[in-house]
Amino acid sequence: MRQFALLLVGFALLIPEVHAQTVTVDDTIVGLSTSIQLEGFQPREVLTLHVRSPEDEELSLQGQTDDVGNAHLALPGYALEKAGVYTIRITPTNIQAQFTVHPESIDTKTSFITAERATIIPNGTDELTVQVTLFDQYENPLPTRPVALISNRTEDSVSEQTKETNANGIQYFTVRTQREGVLTLRAMDLLSGQMLDDSFAVRTQSTAGPVSSSTTKNPSWRILTAQAGKSFDVIDHFEITVPDQMQVGIAAQSFAIRAVDRDGRSVENYDGEVEITTTDPDADVPFKQGPNKGLYKFQESDQGERKFALALTFYSPGTHTIRVQDKKQPETIFGEKEITVTGKAVSPGGKSIRITSHKDGDTVNSAKIMLEGQGPSYIDVRIMGGKEDVITDTNNLEGTFSAEIELHEDHREFTIRVQDINNPKTESAPIHLFLDNEPPDIQSITFSPEKPTAESSVLAIVITEPELSSVTMRLKQPQEQEEKEFTLKETENPGTYQTLFSVGPAGTYQPRITAVDDAGNSTKIQSMFSVNPKPLSQVQNLQAAAEGNAAALTWDAVEEEVDEYRIYVGESPNDYLYNLDTGRSTTKANVSGLQPGKTYYFAVTALQGDAESPEKSEQASVTILGLTLMVSPQDSALLLEWPSLPASLPLSSFFLEYGTQEGTYTEKRTLNGELRAYTLRDLINGFTYYIRLTPIDITGDIMEELTALGQGTPQGSGVFQPSDPPPSVPGTVIGPDGTPLPPTVSFPQTPEDLPSPMTPSPPTLSEDGLPSFVLWSMALIAGILFVLHRHRKHRLQQTIQFFDAIQAQRRI
Incomplete structure (x- = not known):
């Protein structure tokens, strides 16, 4: 009855199973690879995968299924830098699948702020639309993220037009203000709490400015108004506007300098320094630096034209020339104008009134200032240039005077002079004051x-x-x-x-x-x-030694007190796939679960709380000891192959064991230690054999730590059999999905025993019946095979008993 059941099992394996073809792809994040799992295809079939990105770009990959029609492929991260839905089409079957690549976290460097213009009218009603765009490091827009737009001034009004970023990663805001000056806008991503590196500066002006789409990557106080719709060339010369006729000792009510190009247009971005001189050596000129010489530097707010009030005075009659020239290029960039001055000459030395409390070009922070000066004793003087003229007197022998004057709060520049009421030609030299009552803006x-x-x-x-x-x-x-x-x-x-x-x-x-x-x-x-605390020291003197399916590591302790150490493990230099924490402060550890015959690379760092050594230790490498047993199915046989062990491990023989049940080895043989391949013959096709190969050294010790395991199923010609899974590697822990698990770390003096490899479940039997003549034929064949098997088994048992007796004598 038992032989009959075996025949049924063997014949049932002739009927192949039919599986549905499936494609499974994991969702991922931009820049990270993802896995593609193929199942149910033809064994050893070459497939082409066409991957189409959201931007309709296509990438092709090729792969081959294994003996059971499955394949596991990886799609590299460099092909997944665009967020969105990707489509995979497999040829020649034309099966399709889709997966999603999600954007990464916000990148504060690529995200930015823009606005429709760079100016705003400070009337509280002019609205400026500002948009904040969020990107990841691959410039993928980040949707559905709330953003806060922040002004550096509390008086400015910032309101949301939309509650979060749209599909393009943009959120819109409205900005209003009633305060003059420059406001700087910053943005914060509320989900991460990170501030964008970018900022946007807006200037107030009396009329709406042109559109500007530029951003301020390195913000500074000097923000140039966009020149869209305006055109001018480089500066060519200066135009001077001043009355054609003036009187001696009477200051010009208005004096203007304009920087122009060759076509007479104002050069609004001119910011050079100009020298102002006249042919009257005693004349007063704006920002006087010495006799008959003034020096002024154009500001951005001037927009290429500067006006001065009560700042130009001549003291000798005749035709005089005023000259304005660029300080750096006086011979090529200049302007001149002739002025007719009438009246009697006045000696500038006769000007006995002077202002002592302020100097020409001073800045004040209040519209009310106390002006002090000195002049002839007991005269009445008029102080001009403020909101109203102020009259006072020099009522002492020293001729000093002082008075509080009020300036126009909506003006920023003033020209102050003091005049003798009874002799108007006796007056002080004018001084220019600037009103600035706003504190500096720290951006x-x-x-x-x-x-x-x-x-x-x-x-x-x-x-x-x-x-x-x-x-x-x-x-x-x-x-x-x-x-x-x-x-x-x-x-x-x-x-x-x-x-x-x-x-x-x-x-x-x-x-x-x-x-x-x-x-x-x-x-x-x-x-x-x-x-932060000082960084931890670099771990020194890392040593690695090979053991059976493991590596023993030692290193020197660092100077600081640390919680534990971290071990980095890789299969190529400086490319570490895993890291293992020791869990305590130690200077040695065993890393197990490594594949024999493969070279591994190690590095170690120290850990203290959240701090880690910024530099890894010097790299150490080792080739793991052990055997890898490769099993190739043949007709009624299995071909066993294994690599050579290092010359430092001389062998006398190998102990070969095998059986048809996992973990139970009924057949045993001793092989020559020089062999690297052996064929097991007289096996039954369709039955899976489990094999264990153990080396024996020249002293007769069995090296169980280097034992290799394998399994295989003999195959006859024309008979379908399920393909063998890849041979198990001793020391490699197999996960539930059939893939090796990462290495593990332990601290005993010798490596611990590792779990046995997992093997696939027995194939499912078909429930269909068989014709009677087939059953009689199978029964006859089974009987013949049973007789042959009993005869061969008897001979094998005698051989094993012989080898066991020899081994027992060696141990004695």
């Missing part, structure tokens, strides 16, 4: 590096207005009471100030930045940064 405070280490140097960088009076930083070390003050110097980039300072122990630092302008206005901002 950003950064530290480099962002997370410094203890006892290191840090660079503080502050971006604010250019040419400030001072920018300082006060810093207190953790657990200290005394503050230190550092002065930040302006760099070649206007508006950028920096200083290099040292930090002490690890902890949180809260520096206070103070920016003061020439008018005395100040802004104070407190920032914060963290100082």
